[in-house]
Amino acid sequence: MKALLIAAVVVAASCNEAPVPTQEVTLGPLTFHVDAGWERKDTSRPGWASSMFTPPDNTRLESITVIRSRRHDSKNVTLEQLLVTAEHGLRDARISNLRHVRTTNGLVGVQLDASFTPEGTTQKYQRTHVVLAESDATLVHVFYTARNPDEQEVSLSIVLDSIRVHQQGGRS
Secondary structure (H helix, E strand, C coil): HHHHHHHHHHHHHHHHCCHHHCCEEEEECCEEEECCCCEEEHHHHHCCCEEEECCCCCCCEEEEEEEEEECCCCCCCCHHHHHHHHHHHHCCCEEEEEEEECCCCCCCEEEEEEEEECCCCCCCCCEEEEEEECCCCCEEEEEECCCCCCCCCHHHHHHHCCCEEEECCCCC
C-alpha cells in the first residue's frame, strides 16, 4: 500500500511540471516553436533552407535542425526509403524504430531513431529524424541530435507539436 501511495505522489508531481518556455519561429512558410533562448543558425541555397537551434549551455551536446527542401527524387521513392538512405550515410549508423507519424497540425511522414559516430570523434550520438511531406514537391526534415539525449525528447516534441504551414509570403 505504501508503494502504491508513493507511486501516486510521483505521478501527481510529474503532472504538475511547468511547461517548457518556447519561442515561435518561421522558416519560409513553416511556423513552429523551439525552446526559448536556444540560439539559431540559418543556412540556405536555392531550393533548400535550414535552421539549427542549440541551447546556450549545451551540456547534452544537442541540437534541433529543421530543413525545408524541394523533393528531387522520383515520386516512386517512398519517404521511408528516403529517410533510411539518408541515415545510412552516417558513419557507423544503426537505425531502429521506423514508424509513421502525423503531426498535431496534420502533416504526415515517417520517423526513425539512429545512433552514429560523427566524423572527427569516437563518441556515439543519438538522432531522431522525422521527414514530413509539406506537399508533393516539398519535404520538411526535423532532426533531434545529441551526445547525451533527453530521453523524453521534449525539444523535438515541441517542434512536432507546433509545426504548421502558413500561406506563402511569410517571414523567413
